[in-house]
Amino acid sequence: MTVADQFQADYESEVWARTILLGSRPPRPDQRVEAYRILAASNPRGYGARLARALVGLRYADGDRAPIEVQLGRLEDACAAVELADPQDPGHGRLVTDVLGTYQRLLYSAGRRAEGLAIRARIASTPGGDRVSYALGLAEEGRHAEASEVLTEVPDGTGQHDIAWNRFALTAQLDMAGRTAEAVAVLDEVLGEDLGRMSAGTGSVATVFHESVWRAALLDRAGRESDAGAARREAMALLRRLAATGEPKNWCGAQYSIAGTLLSAMTWDTGHHDPGEPRPPYGADLMHWSPDLRAHYGENSGLAACGCVDPDRPPRPVPDPAGQDAPLAEAAVAHRRRAIRIGTYHLWRRGHQFLETALPAFDDSVTAARRWHASDDRAARPALVRALTERAVLLAAGHQFQEGLSSYEEAVRLIG
Incomplete structure (x- = not known):
């Protein structure tokens, strides 16, 4: 040519x-x-x-x-x-x-x-x-210190996700990086702002309760037992208020995502990850997890067995994750891990319908912890406290405040 x-x-x-x-x-x-x-x-x-x-x-x-x-x-x-x-x-x-x-x-x-x-x-x-997505990618690879550094550098008001969500992620990543004292300080900022909105009638009381429970868990990890006790009393007062009067307003569905995010963040120690396997970017809404990890989290946690992956399928009984002959301690750990995963996934996936299949898993977690506690009070007491607290968080998210209060009161009594 x-x-x-x-x-x-x-x-x-x-x-x-x-x-x-x-x-x-x-x-x-x-x-x-x-x-x-x-x-x-x-x-x-x-x-x-x-x-x-x-x-x-x-x-x-x-x-x-x-x-x-x-x-x-x-x-x-x-x-x-x-x-x-x-x-x-x-x-x-x-x-x-x-x-x-x-x-x-x-x-x-x-x-x-x-x-x-x-x-x-x-x-x-x-x-x-978007620096937030990069930080969450680092978190999924277990690079928590780097993730927290990137999140710290994200300026407020940039439109990258949301300020409060970014702080939730930063709090979780700091905690997982061993910088729990700094994590408490970040969460305190969020909690202070949400308390102000709650007092003005423009914020959810249940969300402040969930944040207070997380704060108590962080303070326990930081070795600040007295402050953790005070945080639990504040959370108790909020839950009693909810049991007496309920939420003053019907907030948007984001409250379920927030509850699921905080539930998984405060219990990240339940996760089991093989070497080289990605792990959830705790503190972030499941919507911002990488697609392959989100699918893996659902499919490999007992969710498929109970119909949790497809919300249109009816729930089915789930086999005991630890097996019938498992030691009591092992059974308690397995039931807790399954409950957290089901609760986290359902709060994101099914909104107000999450209790239908999530609550039985948390009841099983409490039952398994009670069995262990009945045979070894001293060793199993922390496990029972955790199981009761986590069930209270789930029930509060589902607006079953009286039942949640009963569970949380028992947990606090056990702590003494």
Whole structure:
């Protein structure tokens, strides 16, 4: 082909591309991609961003019908197109976040976690980029000190998730990094603000109760027994208020996600993770966990056996996770682990319907702890206190305040 022939072919391709894009009918997603690909070849800065967004749009238009490797290939092309776009464009930062954010989520879904984390790091390095997702990715790899450092650097009011949620994640990651005293200080900030909203009638009493219970657990871990006792008394007063008068308002469904997040954060020690296996980014809403980890958390915790993964399936009895002949201590630990996972997942997945299948698991946890306590009061007392407290948290989230109060009062009496 001569130079003149090539020029003519390029010209005709560009005419086709412009005609497709400016026609009276919207182009198909694949036509839009091809048209922008042609135009970006001659004007990358002018059309790179549009090509990138068209490729992302094609991925969503196809849904999961295309093989995941095909979807990843398209998003790799989209990331390459981002590099062609004008970095001085006012929307460039948003473009990077949107395109690379879609790519990293698919990488995690495909189990390519290291590559997904690398993309999150790249997004975080972009001015205004999402640093919270990068921090949660670090947390999932057990890099809690690094995660807490990144979260500390996230300025308030940046629109990256939510200020309170970021502080929940920071509190949990500091605690898991062994910096529990700092974790208490961060949670105190959140608790102080929520107490102010509660007093003004613009905040949930149950949420403040959950935060107070978490604070008591942190203070216990920090060796501040007297302060932990005071925190439990404050939590008790809040739960008695709820048992007497209920919540003054019917708050939005976010209260269930908050309760599940705090429940898992205050009980992160129940988790069992094999070496090299990702772990939940405690303190973060399940919505912000990586897709593969969220699925793994549900499918490998007894949830599938009781119908918890699919909320439209009726619940079924769950086999004893420790086996009928397991030692009492081992059974108590296994039942507690299962209860926490079911409760955390259901509070996020099923909203106000979570008690139907979550509460029996917490009742089983308390029963297993009682059996151990009956045979060894001294060794098992902390386990029974934890099981009763966790059931109280779940019941309070379900607005069964009187039953929650009975469970929490017994836990506090056992502590003495």
